Amino acid sequence: MSEKSHKPRTAIAIMAAGKGTRLKSKHPKVLHEVGGKPLLAHVIASARKVAAAEDIYAIIGHEADLVQRTVGDTGIRFVRQEPQRGTGHALMCAAKALANYETVIVLSGDAPLISSATIQKLCDFHERNRAAMTLLSAHLENPTGYGRVLRSGSKSNDVKAIVEEKSCTPAQRKIREINSGFYAFSVQALFAHIEELKTDNPHGEYYLTDMAAVLRRAKKRVLAVQTENPSEILGSNTRAELVELDQKMRMEKCRELMADGVTIFNPASCVIDSEVEIGADTTIEPFVQLLGKTRIGSDCRIRSYSVVQNSQIADSVMIRPGCVLDGARVETGAVLGPYSHLRPGSEIGEGAHVGNFVETKKVKLGKKSKANHLTYLGDAEIGEGVNIGAGTITCNYDGVHKHTTVIEDGVFVGSDSTLVAPVKLGKGSYVGAASCSRL
Ligand code: UD1
Ligand code: CA
Numbered sequence: 001m002s003e004k005s006h007k008p009r010t011a012i013a014i015m016a017a018g019k020g021t022r023l024k025s026k027h028p029k030v031l032h033e034v035g036g037k038p039l040l041a042h043v044i045a046s047a048r049k050v051a052a053a054e055d056i057y058a059i060i061g062h063e064a065d066l067v068q069r070t071v072g073d074t075g076i077r078f079v080r081q082e083p084q085r086g087t088g089h090a091l092m093c094a095a096k097a098l099a100n101y102e103t104v105i106v107l108s109g110d111a112p113l114i115s116s117a118t119i120q121k122l123c124d125f126h127e128r129n130r131a132a133m134t135l136l137s138a139h140l141e142n143p144t145g146y147g148r149v150l151r152s153g154s155k156s157n158d159v160k161a162i163v164e165e166k167s168c169t170p171a172q173r174k175i176r177e178i179n180s181g182f183y184a185f186s187v188q189a190l191f192a193h194i195e196e197l198k199t200d201n202p203h204g205e206y207y208l209t210d211m212a213a214v215l216r217r218a219k220k221r222v223l224a225v226q227t228e229n230p231s232e233i234l235g236s237n238t239r240a241e242l243v244e245l246d247q248k249m250r251m252e253k254c255r256e257l258m259a260d261g262v263t264i265f266n267p268a269s270c271v272i273d274s275e276v277e278i279g280a281d282t283t284i285e286p287f288v289q290l291l292g293k294t295r296i297g298s299d300c301r302i303r304s305y306s307v308v309q310n311s312q313i314a315d316s317v318m319i320r321p322g323c324v325l326d327g328a329r330v331e332t333g334a335v336l337g338p339y340s341h342l343r344p345g346s347e348i349g350e351g352a353h354v355g356n357f358v359e360t361k362k363v364k365l366g367k368k369s370k371a372n373h374l375t376y377l378g379d380a381e382i383g384e385g386v387n388i389g390a391g392t393i394t395c396n397y398d399g400v401h402k403h404t405t406v407i408e409d410g411v412f413v414g415s416d417s418t419l420v421a422p423v424k425l426g427k428g429s430y431v432g433a434a435s436c437s438r439l
Contacts, residue, residue, distance in 0.1 A: 010123060011101040012053045015090045015181075015208075016040050016109030017061030017081040022237045028063040030109040031070055032242055035249035036273030036291060039236060040067065042112030044074050049116035052123050053105065057097055059090045086205025087181075088197040091190065101187050103127065106208070108181035111235045112245060118232055119182070125225045126184035132220035133189065133211055135159065136182040138230040145237065146178035147209050149224050157223045160216060162209035166202045177226070179209055180233035189220050249274065261298075279315065297332070306337070314350075328360075331367075349384070366409065378402075379421065383409035389433065391416040 020029025030040035040058065047056045056074075060067045061081040068078050081093040091106065098104050105123055107114065118136070126134035137149045145165055150172070152158040162179045163172050196214045197206045212222045227233060236242045253274055254267035261280030264270060271289040278284070279298030289307040290296070297315035302308065306323040313319070313330045320337030327344030330336065333351040340354045345362035348354060352365050355372035363377045366384035371377060373390035379402050380394050392413050394405045403421035407413070411425045414433035419425075423437050431437060 009054055009101045010052045010103040010105065011098055012047045012050065012056045012105045012107060012119075013079075013091065013094050013098065014040065014043050014047060014056065014058045014076075014107045014109045015087055016043075016058045016067060017064070017084045017090055018110070019062040019084065020110070020237070023239060023242070028067055029236075031063075031067060032236070034112055034236065034242060034246040035253065036271075036275070038070060039112045040071055040109045041074070042274075043107055043109050043114060044071055044076060046114050046116045046119060047076075047107060048074065050105075050119045050123070052120060054101075057094060058109065059094050061090075086199070086203065087208035088194065088206030088210060091208055092194055092197075092206065095191050095194070098187055099191070104185050104187050104190065106183040106185065108235060110237070111181060111233055113232045113234055113248065114182065115229070115232055118227055118229065121227075122182060122184050122225060126223070129157075129223055130221065131184070131223045132186045132215045133159075134184045134223045134225060135162070135212065136180040136227055136233065137177050137224040138180050138227050138233050139176050140178050140230055141176070143176050143178045146235075147181075148172050148175040149177040149179055150175070151177070151224070157225065159212050159222045159224045161213040164201065164207065164209060177224070180227065181235060182233065183208070185211075189215060189218075193218055193220075303337070311342070377405075380405040380407065382407045383411070383427070385409055386411045386413070388413050389415035389417060393418050395420045 016030040018029055023029055023032060031038045047053060056076040057079050058076055059079045059081050061084045064080055079094045079097050081090050105119060122134060122136045147162045147164045148168060149162055150160040152160050193214050197210050199206055201207060215222050234245060236245050250272060251267060253272050254264050257278055258264055262278045263283045266286035269286045270284060273291050276290045276294045278296045281298050282296055282300040284302050285304045287304045288302050292310040294308050294311050296313040299316045300313060302319045303321045305321050306319050308325045311325045311328040314332040316333045317330050318335045322339045323337040325342040328342035328346040330348045331350040334348045335353045339356050341359040343361040346360040347364045349365055349367040351368045353370040353372055358371050358375045361378040363380045365382045366386060368384060369382055369386040371388035375388055375392045377394050379396040386407055395418060396402050405419050405421045406424040408425060408427040410428045413431045416434045417431050418436040420438035423439055
């Protein structure tokens with residue numbers, strides 16, 4: 001590639017410093033979750049898929065350390081905005097970091113549905129038209145709360161100004177073309193004029209939206225490109241909006257899963273996080289929650305009121321009603337529940353059964369072994385073909401330390417047995433009902 005055709009250097013800056021006053025929360029707005037992930041994590045994920053963007057910056061301020069810690073593993077860079085004096089001020093604080101780029105795409109950290117394709121289109125449009133500022137606009141049936149776009153003429157892409165809801169005249173309030181809060185700027189034009197922003201508005205803040213009028217006054221080109229998917233730009237300023245976005249995202253996730261062969265009865269009652277994977281021919285009954293990095297194979301059935309988090313479930317597994325799994329691994333053909341509680345480190349073998357009111361923690365339960373009723377199994381290695389009778393307890397804790405119980409293949413443990421760890425039951429041994437086994 002010759003020097004002349006070298007592509008402009010493009011950065012993405014995500015505004016994420018705001019407090020989120022309207023959420024009435026002590027936690028930073030961009031860490032509030034939808035679809036099981038912080039708002040900001042969704043925006044970062046889309047930004048990272050934009051081929052044109054060389055570097056991604058998040059502008060952080062309110063609870064900055066916490067925000068940085070939460071999304072730090074994405075490898076993006078951070079700029080601090082202290083104190084937070086508006087979206088225009090956020091970009092002022094990023095001036096030094098962005099100085100060497102030609103184009104900056106500005107995203108809002110509280111609008112998580114934005115897709116990489118839409119960001120890319122905004123960027124392409126901006127560069128093709130050599131604009132100083134291009135804003136992504138949308139046509140909304142209900143524009144309440146958003147900034148309105150004032151065009152220079154009905155046919156042109158040129159923008160005169162953006163007017164915030166609070167400053168709108170009654171006539172302007174009727175405009176349905178709104179500012180999405182996503183922009184592309186020529187870095188040179190933005191920072192040559194950003195100091196012209198004023199704080200003469202109801203919030204006393206520097207509005208980035210005022211750059212439209214500022215750049216127009218400087219005879220620069222300000223354009224708007226309308227998105228084809230208005231739902232992508234929805235922001236989340238209030239709890240009600242957060243919940244709306246969450247539902248949209250989860251319904252979309254259910255649609256994707258169903259398209260891939262998963263049956264989900266009553267999807268509106270289910271809570272399925274964005275990173276969950278499920279194989280074809282698996283059935284999810286109403287009121288099921290599948291959270292975090294959970295993976296479920298094919299031909300499984302997850303019955304109502306089960307909550308499965310960060311767990312790996314193989315094929316043909318039956319999870320009966322009311323089970324709670326966290327950090328568990330369940331092999332092919334196993335049957336759980338009703339009302340089993342599998343805590344972290346539970347490994348349930350092929351064809352094994354874990355029944356009612358059985359709690360497991362850090363346990364390996366071998367192939368075809370059974371613990372069907374009223375049992376606690378913690379810190380235990382249990383072989384294949386073992387029968388654990390009703391009411392069996394591994395006493396793994398002596399008040400100071402945890403100890404291991406080893407139960408070898410083919411052992412029969414009678415009902416109401418107490419196994420005081422450390423203890424080992426050799427292959428094929430038989431423990432009578434109501435006994436206490438110890439070293
Ligand atoms: C903004 C736009 C509005 C647009 C809407 C789209 C302004 C003045 N208005 O309004 O025209 O229709 O988005 O959703 O920009 N932030 C900072 N530092 C600050 C203030 C905010 O980083 O000092 C961040 C926030 O964390 C948030 C984003 O900027 O992620 C947008 O700020 P917010 O206060 O939500 O703006 P809106 O009122 O929604
Ligand atoms: Ca917002």
